[in-house]
Amino acid sequence: MGVIEYDPFAIFTAPPSNETPEEKIERERREAEEKRVSDRIDEEIKAEKAALKKQKGVVKVLLLGQSESGKSTTLKNFRMKYARAAWKAERLSWRAVIQLNLIRSIITIVETLQAEMDNIPITPLSSSLQHHHHHRNPNHNYNQQNHHQHPSDPERPSMDSDFPESEAEVDSETDGAPIELAEKHRVLMRRLGPLRRVAADLKRRLGAGTEEVVAGSSGEGAGAWASREKEFVVRGWKNVLEGPFKGAKEGHGEQEDGDEATEVIASCKEDMQALWTDTTVREVLERRRLRLEDSAGFFLNDLDRIATRTYEPSDDDIVRARLRTLGVQEYKIQFEQNSSFLGNVGLGGDFGRDWILYDVGGSRTVRHAWVPYFEALNAIIFLAPISCFDERLREDPTVNRLEDSFLLWRAVCGSKILAKSTIILFLNKCDLLKKKLREGAQVKTYLPSYGERPNEPVAVVKYLKEKFKDILRQQSPEPRVSYFYATSVTVSFVLLLSFPALVGLR
Ligand SMILES: Nc1nc2c(ncn2[C@@H]2O[C@H](COP(=O)(O)OP(=O)(O)OP(=O)(O)O)[C@@H](O)[C@H]2O)c(=O)[nH]1
Ligand SMILES: [Mg+2]
Structure with a gap:
């Protein structure tokens, strides 16, 4: 498929097709509540945002990715290193x-x-x-009920063949x-x-x-x-x-x-x-x-x-702490004049000292809040947790989490508003990927297209990176600057100290 013409984010808010009437009522109630909270936050932010638009010479970076992908954790790493005073002041909280x-x-x-x-x-x-x-x-109820969902869903991009609709074969033990x-x-x-x-x-x-x-x-x-x-x-x-x-x-x-x-x-x-x-x-x-x-x-x-x-709390505790983000939050980071980071990425001097990082909530029900932030961005850091190949979304257990990341990536790459933004992909949670593979999880069970490639971290990362690259190439409205990194943002963040991706940011 070519450039996506329909609202690329509609698919992310589509309800599970197999829900019961009770589940539907419950979901709608929940969504109305989330929307209410989210709308209130949008209102609060509007004023701040209007003021921000006027600012020039500020580097604006948006963190994107599904829930629990590591967006807030990435932001914490930035703040820990480059907003040290604020970080320390927040420690006890x-x-x-x-x-x-x-x-x-x-x-x-x-x-x-x-x-x-x-x-x-x-x-x-x-x-x-x-x-x-x-x-x-054996009671995996959604597997059977969900059997014909994907092919009949016209809005679902054709990624289906990659992910089985049922994992019945691994569900057979008692x-x-x-x-x-x-x-x-x-x-x-x-x-x-x-x-x-x-x-x-x-x-x-x-x-x-x-x-x-x-x-x-x-x-x-x-x-x-x-x-x-x-x-x-x-x-x-x-x-x-x-x-x-x-x-x-x-x-x-x-x-x-x-x-x-x-x-x-x-x-x-x-x-x-x-x-x-x-x-x-x-x-x-x-x-x-x-x-x-x-x-x-x-x-x-x-x-x-x-x-x-x-x-x-230690620095490490804070990085690992989990607090779900709802709505959009913005953080200013002022790099010190002589920060090694700025030197490394060629942003020394006055330019680029002030960064604004936007952190968003990744759940499907709150993704609509992202779109207003797509304007005038310098870069997007997209987090795709690749250890999630065997997990499903909390908000819709019929959807494999890796598949969701691909769909989201596809929509982001295909978005016209984002056509000029640099895209940086973090293939995140590599530490968990290694652990899972060591413990025997088989990638091809969940991603049959992986075939007989070695079930090892290096090969898996390489394969997934290529897949993400292919999608970017196919979907981008025009050629763009992009960077791909394998990361474990809770374990180490040293990678960013030599972050060549940001050299090109203007
Ligand atoms: N092992 C491991 N855990 C990680 C990694 N990155 C993030 N996590 C953990 O995953 C959890 C979720 O990370 P968050 O940064 O809160 O995720 P998020 O993308 O901001 O999620 P939302 O706010 O719900 O959209 C946290 O407890 C992190 O500590 C990683 O690379 N490895
Ligand atoms: Mg978050």
């Missing part, structure tokens, strides 16, 4: 976010144990929590009998009960606008399962500090040392540790295919350090 990330993992475990005890059927997960090479659940839990597990679960209230408090403290967003497929097995799909969301950490979402009631709550949340968390440290290190608990997580270690905002291996009364 991250504590609550990290505490909430930590408790969320514990609550997930407790709910999983409860589900095991109640013998609740194992339901498929759409998120990165899903066990990749253990899709053995799960075996439920695992027996002992009295000590029940005791632990009871004793960790207060963490629920702490989580609620933290969410409130992180902002009056904090919203819980439930994934697209409510499906059966909600209840105990629902919270696993929930994420808390504020516009971003900016609001945690200064924004309109700051809890009015709490005042300077988050600055206080020895606050109640910290107190309760510290007092639960041993129990949390006991839960996380218990072999039976690990077996249940395995059986229920929960990969907490690979999921966003995982801190259980740092309990010793974090669950204390004096905990102060």
Whole structure:
């Protein structure tokens, strides 16, 4: 297909074709709510944006990519290195976010144990929590129902052949009998009960606008399962500090040392540790295919350090903390005159000292908010998490996450407004890709066109890079400057120190 003439973003908001009437009502309610929040944010931003338009000599970069692709993490890396003072000033505010990330993992475990005890059927997960090479659940409801969706969907670009509509072949194993839990597990679960209230408090403290967003497929097995799909969301950490979402009631709550949340968390440290290190608990997580270690905002291996009364987040903690972005946030970065970064990218002197980075929310329901920011951009950094080849979107579990990235990439490359922008692609989460391949996940199961190529990181990255390049070539309205990098933005960001992509920015 040639240049996309229809609204390239329409496909990203299309509902799952197999939803039930109840799911439809629930989805529409959710979308209306998200839209309401998003509209309010749009309003707030409009004024700021009008002012910005007038600014000249500012380098404007937009971060794009699906949810959990690493956009905010990339931005954090920039700020950590080049906006050091602001970064330091914000350090303590991250504590609550990290505490909430930590408790969320514990609550997930407790709910999983409860589900095991109640013998609740194992339901498929759409998120990165899903066990990749253990899709053995015969109840994968969406596979069958979804069988004829793609070919009949006229708006769907013809990427279908790349991604199977069903992964039935890997779903054939059975799960075996439920695992027996002992009295000590029940005791632990009871004793960790207060963490629920702490989580609620933290969410409130992180902002009056904090919203819980439930994934697209409510499906059966909600209840105990629902919270696993929930994420808390504020516009971003900016609001945690200064924004309109700051809890009015709490005042300077988050600055206080020895606050109640910290107190309760510290007092639960041993129990949390006991839960996380218990072999039976690990077996249940395995059986229920929960990969907490690979999921966003995982801190259980740092309990010793974090669950204390004096905990102060490290740079690495902040980079790894997960806070979903809603709407569009902008950050000014002023490079110091002599920054090695500017020297490396040929932007020394006065020009290009001021950068504006726009960070957006990546979920399908909030992507419409991107379009107004497409004007007058110097560059786009597009994040495609390539470890996601075996995962599905939270907001639409019928869609493979890598496929979503390709569709999004295609639309961005094909957009006329963006025709003059430099495009920088980060093939991100290479560390997780390596880990998954080492553990035996087969790329060709999810991406049959991969064929008999070696199931190794270097070959996979090379293949995917070529695919992204092909799409860029086919879709770009005119030839453009583009750069491709394999990255792991939570692990290291050194790559950007010699960021040749930005040499050409004007
Ligand atoms: N292992 C690993 N984790 C990563 C990498 N990049 C990002 N993450 C983690 O993935 C999670 C999601 O990253 P974010 O930067 O919040 O994603 P986002 O694109 O801003 O997501 P939205 O705000 O929902 O659109 C975070 O917990 C990150 O720490 C990576 O390269 N490797
Ligand atoms: Mg984000």
